[in-house]
Amino acid sequence: MTVKKIEWKKHIYKIVVVILVLFFVGGVGMGAADILAIEGVRELYTPAEPLSKLPETNEEIVSYAGSVIAKALEEKPYTQLDEIYSIDKDSVINSLDNSRLNAAAKMAADGIDEKVESAYESNTADYGESAAPFLSNSFQISANDIESVDFRRMYYRCSMCTDSVNYEDFNEKCPKCGNMNSLELRYSDNYEITLHIKPDSDSFRNSAFPKTEMLESVFAENANATSYYTFKYLEKEIKEANLFIKVNRLTDKIETLRFETLADNTLSLNFGDEYSELNDVSVGYCAKDTVTYSFSWPGVKLNVNEKTIELGSTEVLKATLTCDDPVKYDVVWTSSNEDTVTVDEEGYLKTHKQFGDSVITAKFIFNGAEYSDSCLVHVGVPAEGVDLNHGKLKLKTGSSQTLVAEFDPSDTTNTKCFWFTENKEVAVIDKSGKVTATGKGKTTVYVITDDGNFYSSCKVEVTD
Numbered sequence: 001m002t003v004k005k006i007e008w009k010k011h012i013y014k015i016v017v018v019i020l021v022l023f024f025v026g027g028v029g030m031g032a033a034d035i036l037a038i039e040g041v042r043e044l045y046t047p048a049e050p051l052s053k054l055p056e057t058n059e060e061i062v063s064y065a066g067s068v069i070a071k072a073l074e075e076k077p078y079t080q081l082d083e084i085y086s087i088d089k090d091s092v093i094n095s096l097d098n099s100r101l102n103a104a105a106k107m108a109a110d111g112i113d114e115k116v117e118s119a120y121e122s123n124t125a126d127y128g129e130s131a132a133p134f135l136s137n138s139f140q141i142s143a144n145d146i147e148s149v150d151f152r153r154m155y156y157r158c159s160m161c162t163d164s165v166n167y168e169d170f171n172e173k174c175p176k177c178g179n180m181n182s183l184e185l186r187y188s189d190n191y192e193i194t195l196h197i198k199p200d201s202d203s204f205r206n207s208a209f210p211k212t213e214m215l216e217s218v219f220a221e222n223a224n225a226t227s228y229y230t231f232k233y234l235e236k237e238i239k240e241a242n243l244f245i246k247v248n249r250l251t252d253k254i255e256t257l258r259f260e261t262l263a264d265n266t267l268s269l270n271f272g273d274e275y276s277e278l279n280d281v282s283v284g285y286c287a288k289d290t291v292t293y294s295f296s297w298p299g300v301k302l303n304v305n306e307k308t309i310e311l312g313s314t315e316v317l318k319a320t321l322t323c324d325d326p327v328k329y330d331v332v333w334t335s336s337n338e339d340t341v342t343v344d345e346e347g348y349l350k351t352h353k354q355f356g357d358s359v360i361t362a363k364f365i366f367n368g369a370e371y372s373d374s375c376l377v378h379v380g381v382p383a384e385g386v387d388l389n390h391g392k393l394k395l396k397t398g399s400s401q402t403l404v405a406e407f408d409p410s411d412t413t414n415t416k417c418f419w420f421t422e423n424k425e426v427a428v429i430d431k432s433g434k435v436t437a438t439g440k441g442k443t444t445v446y447v448i449t450d451d452g453n454f455y456s457s458c459k460v461e462v463t464d
């Protein structure tokens, strides 16, 4: 019989791995599938429901995107606009195929990037302030303008190493830990939607981006600053246009809205003075223009949302506020069951006479709206160990015997536990600890405490 302390519930699979390794080392083979098939150890995954119906068609996706932007305009989160203009220097060419001119154009590119960026208005709207002046015209796309959509809303989570794996990177073997068939499909809290827009669509060309006039004025100014050439005109051909949206599907709160265009630009220049032999030249280059809106929604978040504490002990919950000046605001703490646990104005928890559960809520009011987060606190006597009433069992095929889990201390509040067997071909074990011999051989059965901190085992030998 063994009583072992083990790390934490999250690592419950590590125990299984350890057992598996021990088995292989011990020369008793067992497939990973058998271990994974153990019932009762894994929690069932149920995804949280989205706030709005899942948008599926292009029309629905465009309309959903419009609605989450409208929500941001109405509820006024902190909004920041950043723009980046980036010239691909390798793409710079000129109509004369003049290498010196090309070198000069490449050198000038850095300065142009900066000038374009500084000409863009970097904008912010504080919490409660309207971002409409720099946001409302940004989204003028209709479903007909869309070439294709990438809609990312799921990922894989490995049940063995608990790492997450991109949906596209699915593999029978976990790319992080190498285990077979351990990836489980999960739903992200966020939708990541990329709309690939037809660059020649009317509504896109008429939208607020990209700003050709602004580019023209930068080049005209640049030409004026030197006396070598004059700027005649700029032609721009959008090759690729994408609109990226990241939104929390549980709240419909948008986090990021990004326009990205890739364009071929042709500048028409006329050289004079000492370079007059160049005369009319066109300089071409490819540039990427990225316009990003980032949103920060007011709210409060607790460091944990479920916690078990011992009777007689003190613990503290931490609340993080998202708003303009967090120290200015008071958090109001409440406990749903003050006979069990109370909370003070700093988030300190204090247990009282009774075992049981209480919901601790942190609330604060900001710009007239109330925000809250809560934590379910269990008060009880935690397990310090678990032992089985038998360390060895001898059974005949078909017969049964029930094992009893003995908790230390004996007044442990939560006596829920998980049971499993290493080899179902020899013995199975049910939720109540009843071992049934299924075939001749030897195996070991285990009990794990609900918090995952302790386990105990029993060797089972089955004869005909």
Ligand SMILES: [Zn+2]
Residues within 6 Å of the ligand: 158, 159, 160, 161, 162, 163, 174, 175, 176, 177, 178, 179, 182
């Ligand atoms: Zn893994």
